[in-house]
Amino acid sequence: MRTLMIAITIAVLCPAGQALAWWDEGHMQIAYVAYKKLTPAARDRADALLKLNPDYANWIAGAPEGQEKLYAFVHAATWPDDIKMKPDYYDDQVTDSTARQLVPYGHLKHIYWHYKDALLSADDTPLPRPDPVDAVSQLKLMIAKLPANTDASEALRSYSLSWTIHLVGDLHQPLHAIARYSAALPDRGGDRGGNEVKVTAANGETLPLHFYWDGIFGGYSSVFGAIHDADAAGGLASVVPDAGKAQIVDPVTWAQESFDLAKTVAYAPPVRADKQPVELTREYETNARDLARKQAALAAARLANLLEALLR
Structure with a gap:
């Protein structure tokens, strides 16, 4: 229940954006599994960049001796969500002139960078124009800045890396790649990736569909807890992604995959296209957990392959 209350609090504070994909855990x-796949040279380069993040000292505080680089990398995965709660960071809009700009550790939250909402009509409800700035547009810019042979500053590369580690995870959460419109939800944003759709899970909690998917791995965790859970029997570290798919490092493809999975799995019955709560079936919850594990493992493999190429 505590996890649900924290999530609801964040949703109230950030009503215009999506919930936090996968939550901290x-x-x-994903970051931990990706880090284990990186070569020592890529790990060192990542750490050199992450040291420029203003939260680096907090990330490594309490880390076991010799594990500081690992802890920093794993904790960096939550930084773009952490700033949503910082009092010195400010809301901005996708229509602002600064929406596309990568400003090294500027104080804008850029909540709309966390998702790529392809629009879907459930019943021929007219669709608006999609937003021009989103997770895909910004991640492509960040990827272009990360190699050492670009004209980007080290601060900009650091900022881009902090966001990239996070956004790769975001784009593999199916409900961060879709917004469904219907006669019951016709306004700008539609169901906002399932944020406006209520479901009741097997534990008896009634919550937004988006929150249900975000919380499949658990709620708000420590680095130690996330590593322990990933390495546990049957944990994420044991999931082997498709080797061919793991080589795909194109954010456009990732978003399209997630959009297709949202249509076929996240929005599968008994989920409705309106605000009437429904009780999820055992089949739905089993399929959701299985897909989430596959998507997270794929995200980790793709993140590792992407950073290995960019940070050489």
């Missing part, structure tokens, strides 16, 4: 597990 999921993002940290």
Whole structure:
């Protein structure tokens, strides 16, 4: 219940944006599994960049001796969500002139960078134009800045890396790649990736569908807890992604995959296209957990392959 209350609090504070994909636990597990796949040279380069993040000292506080680089990398996965709660960071809009700009550790939250909402009509409800700035547009910019042979500053590369670790996870959460419109939800944003759709899970909690998917790996965790869970029997570290798919490092493809999975799995019956709560079936919850594990493992493999190429 505590996890649900924290999530609801954040949703109230950030009503215009999506919920936090995978929450801390999921993002940290993805980062940890990816880190284990990186070569020592890529790890060192990542750490050199992450040291420029203003929260680096907090990330490594309490880390076991010799594990500081690992802890920093894993904790960096939650930084773009952490700033949503910082009092010196400010809300901005996708229509602002600064929406596309990568400003090294500027104080804008950029909540709309966390998702790529492809629009879907459930019943021929007219669709608005999609937003021009989103997770895909910004991640492509960040990827272009990360190699050492670009004209980007080290601060900009650091900022881009902090966001990249996070956004790769975001784009593999199906409900961060879709917004469904219907006669019951016709306004700008539609169901906002399931945020406006209520479901009741097997534990008896009634919560937004988006929150249900974000919380599949658990709620708000420590680095130690996320590593422990990933390495546990049957944990994320044991999931082997498709080797061919793992080589795909194109954010456009990732978003399209997640959009397709949202249509076929996240919005599968008994989920409705209106605000009437429904009780999830055992089949739905089993399929959701299985897909989430596959998507998270794929995100980790793709993140590792992407950073290995960019940070050489």
